[in-house]
Amino acid sequence: MPRRSYDQYCAVARALDAVGDRWTLLIARELLGGPRRYTDLHADLPGVSTDMLASRLKDMERDDLLTRRRLPRPGTASVYELTPRGRALLPVLAALADWGAPALDEQRPTDAVRAHWFAVPLLARLARHFADAPVRVVDVTLDEGAFHLVLDPDDPTTGHYADGPAPHPDTVLRMTAATCAALAHDRFTLAEALAAGWIDQSHPDDRTADPATA
Template sequence: MPRRSYDQYCAVARALDAVGERWSLLIVRELLHGPRRYTDLHADLPGVSTDILASRLKQLEGEDLVERRRLERPANATVYQLTRRGAELRPVVEALAGWGLDALGEPRPTDAVRTHWFTERGPSGEAAARTPETAALPGA
């Protein structure tokens, strides 16, 4: 399947060409926490099919945002990790998280929840965990 493009000479359009496909930024969100095995990525991205996950990882590799690395023994596993360029997406993901925070509301019965998904920046600039339990607290 050929990659879609906006075919616009615009930095926003080019950025979306790289990370605008469904699941791409969520994969980046997961990898911002460090290298992950494919099975761990799949487990923490409920709803993504294995075909789509593999396809998005390949696309992100092609954009030089993600790289595969083979761990030495005893782990002897392959992990995916962000490249330097991929790690530069951290402020983008954090900005989207901050922007979406007001619309988050209460979890729906069908929503998957992972504690590491709920983060925001506190007044000191440090990341503070925001879970469904703490989100309801005053000042959270």
């Protein structure tokens, strides 16, 4: 299929030629957390059809936003991962998250939620909070799941995140999805949330040991 274009000599138009189609930026959001299999992407993009997802992945590969590679044996699956050009979308998505935050009120009954969807706006907030502390890796745990952030206090746009807890986090934050959304969108600071008891912060060594390994 030929590439659609606005045919305007404008940087905004050129950017939208590549990422303006429905689902493209949300696929980038998912892949900012690291390589993902097609089935993982489909599971965490509720509402996208298999045909649409396959089409968008091909478009993004064509536009040098992502690449596909086969996992080493004995695995047979392929994974998609962002190119440097694709990873450069992090500040774009962070700005969109800030712009869209006022529309994120009460969670609607039809709203899907994944814990890691809060990661992009949290990167800058937590990098700012921990700028003067020896904290670079933060586990965030919600009822809906867990993810971790790798912070760069000097340049929050270069941080990254991934699903699940980190092997060696510096600190662990536990909260509800509503609290996480409010924190991610500057309705209060982490210091204020900790003081109010809305967030529980602990050291990784304080986590209860797994009974199976204790």
